[in-house]
Amino acid sequence: MATRPKSKRQQQLEQAAMIPVDWLEERSGLVGGLKYFLFRKVPAESNWFHTLGSATLTAFLVQVVTGVILAMYYKPAPEEAYASIQNITNDLTLGWLVRGMHRWGASVFIILLFLHMGRVFLFGAYKYPRELNWLIGVILLTLALAEGLTGYLLPWDQTAYWATVVAININANAPIVGPFLGDFLRGGAEIGEETLARFYSLHMLVIPGALFALIGLHLYLVVRLGITAPPWTKVAGGYEPSQNGTPVRKGLVEPRPRGNGAVVQRNPEL
């Protein structure tokens, strides 16, 4: 279909619309950075499995948004916690929905994390030069599970209380450091008021802060190193976007790559 030439009026309108964008770009470079991030080169054979990481990130952001809203109504004190959860669920408008999203979203987040990890493992995407990103991912997984543990106590019902007693005591059974870890998590020798406040702080501030920082690092490395081609790629040696976005193809040294397509060209400057 031939595109009709744009009318002068349309051109003027488009230019006018670009003025604030250009203003922002000139002063911050953010627009270019965003374009670089969104329109970077990816392997031609990228497929739906490659979206699991973004899906995990989305699940995390849902947890952040719903969690922040829940924190406006939740009261982390032993006498009030359970009542405030009941209030959120039964009385407040749409409270049941936001709490439900947070509660089920937690499971979705963990499930997607594992699927993402499985994809990375099965595609061999953890190999050179992406080992560091795998390690960061392992820490992210641990922190996500810690979020699950600390969040589980907050409804402050019988299940929450006893599950946390058991979970902390399992931690306290680690050799040598266990007893200290247990007391640190409990805030004392026994589960008490401090435990709830402590878990709330860990769940709300400490662990999410670490998650944000490490997710940022994770994404930085994804953008810097590019995405791995799937192992069934027909492009010999795989296809690796270089750091400046220029696609780099490994020459036809081998008819088919060994192992998977994740063989990268070694940059002698690195």
Added chain:
Amino acid sequence: MADDLERPASPSPEEPEPHLPPATIYPFAFASGIALILVGLIINWWLAVAGGVLAVVFGFAWIREATREVRAAPEPEPAAGEPVSELAVEEEGVEQPERYPRAVFLELSTLGIGAAIGGLVTVPALGFMIAPAFVGQESDEIDIGPLDNYPEQQYVVAQFNSKSDQSPEVGRRAAFVRNNGQVNGVPSFTIISNRCAHVGCPTQPQGLPGDAKKITTPSGQVTITPVASVSGFQCPCHGGAYDAEGNRIAGPPVRALDRYQFLIRNGSLVLAKPYSVGKVIGTGAQAQIKSYKEHDPGQHVDGLEQYLWPVVP
């Protein structure tokens, strides 16, 4: 890295093959050793020792295998024609080389002052985060009511608030109290904590519970429930089972149920420090008990395993 921009889109022909370590069986043998250790810990110590030997031998072999090329490669000698660094050029131009230039001093002092300020903020904050969990752990003495609530040779469940400064929401605990009568004119009580020695769920007495009674003592409200013909205690979480002396008879617990020291003050039974017990020998007033510092549930207090937790706060 400006060089990246000039990098050719196709690789140079002399580019080396990507490094791939040779195929090896050592990781599997190493993993089998680890698995054998874990199985051996449950089944038989000797199996664990054999697994340990396997893991060490094959782990070492694996490391040697994986690092062979690296170890074989000689350190490249710096070439004679290598350009000298900028710093060296700079120094050559100066007649008397400055030993400790001001720039270095300023850099180090900035770092030092920064570290000192950071430490001044961080250390107390970390201390406040960690220390309160470990100080003031002494348990309160708990008055659980007049002695006539505790008939001889019968278990009574006493539910009480363990911390007077805390809400009963979290401080509620229970103890199984049995009056063993007098031994040489001294009253004897068996007072067992209901906290399971596996991972801390509340155990229940196996017997016929009577009517509960609420009494008020200086330690707050105490609920007293006599239980007839107690054969033992069971935990609802993971099936730990104990006999009437608190010895483990089945399930995952690693030791007997904890006990409380007691004292009698103004005709009332008062719970003092809790202590941990490995195993109770004998029954009732004749029981022989070695008392250990109170441990978290799941930690061994005797046997070889006790050394897994050398220091307990």
